[in-house]
Amino acid sequence: EVQLVESGGGLVQPGGSLRLSCVASGFTFSNYWMTWVRQAPGKGLEWVANMKQDGSEKYYVDSVKGRFTISRDNTENSLYLQLNSLRPEDTALYYCARADDYGPSFAYWGQGTLVAVSS
Amino acid sequence: QSVLTQPPSASGTPGQRVTISCSGSRPNIGSNHVYWYQQLPGTAPKLLIYTTNQRPSGVPDRFSGSKSGTSASLAISGLRSEDEAEYYCAAWDDRLYGVLFGGGTRLTVL
Numbered sequence: 001e002v003q004l005v006e007s008g009g010g011l012v013q014p015g016g017s018l019r020l021s022c023v024a025s026g027f028t029f030s031n032y033w034m035t036w037v038r039q040a041p042g043k044g045l046e047w048v049a050n051m052k053q054d055g056s057e058k059y060y061v062d063s064v065k066g067r068f069t070i071s072r073d074n075t076e077n078s079l080y081l082q083l084n085s086l087r088p089e090d091t092a093l094y095y096c097a098r099a100d101d102y103g104p105s106f107a108y109w110g111q112g113t114l115v116a117v118s119s
Numbered sequence: 120q121s122v123l124t125q126p127p128s129a130s131g132t133p134g135q136r137v138t139i140s141c142s143g144s145r146p147n148i149g150s151n152h153v154y155w156y157q158q159l160p161g162t163a164p165k166l167l168i169y170t171t172n173q174r175p176s177g178v179p180d181r182f183s184g185s186k187s188g189t190s191a192s193l194a195i196s197g198l199r200s201e202d203e204a205e206y207y208c209a210a211w212d213d214r215l216y217g218v219l220f221g222g223g224t225r226l227t228v229l
Binding site: 035037044045046047050059060061062095100102103104105106107109110111112 | 151152154156158163164165166169170175205207209210211215216217218219220221222223
């Protein structure tokens, strides 16, 4: 059974940092693109970043470029998102999802981890 | 504001057929496949349609997707109360080099 479990969310002040983790199981992690998608409270879905199997390609939404960094450790079956220079508008539930390729084919999702940016 | 435009709401009665539209442009829907997601309250999104018109196993054939030019549609036939949810379209954008989601459509079953 495919499982994705996110962690690392929490309350942080504006300008602060967090590192989100997503541990995968039930499939060969190194064979898949992985992605982060977020959802602000009461709002719609927003794609944040994705990463190729070997890390050679990474893409980000414009609003997080230069502040967020996606990474992975295929030996640990883990996906990460480093969030720096956080802003109140980054407050959201952050989901990791398995992708079939660089596009939005996300067949499996985690339950999400909540990031709240507030003073 | 989302680059993929969906109506904020839609509704229908049980047994009816409902369609949800998703309007984009040449770099996204015009050049790439469209995907549809269903999100029930308090849960993670669920992939409903992939590569424009394919259903993952387990998704009822009441759900179908199509595309014409720079617009796509999700059709739900034989509407059921459990279909009441938020629906999102998504596509890759060749100009932005990223994934776009529509703003979402809340479907109400009357």
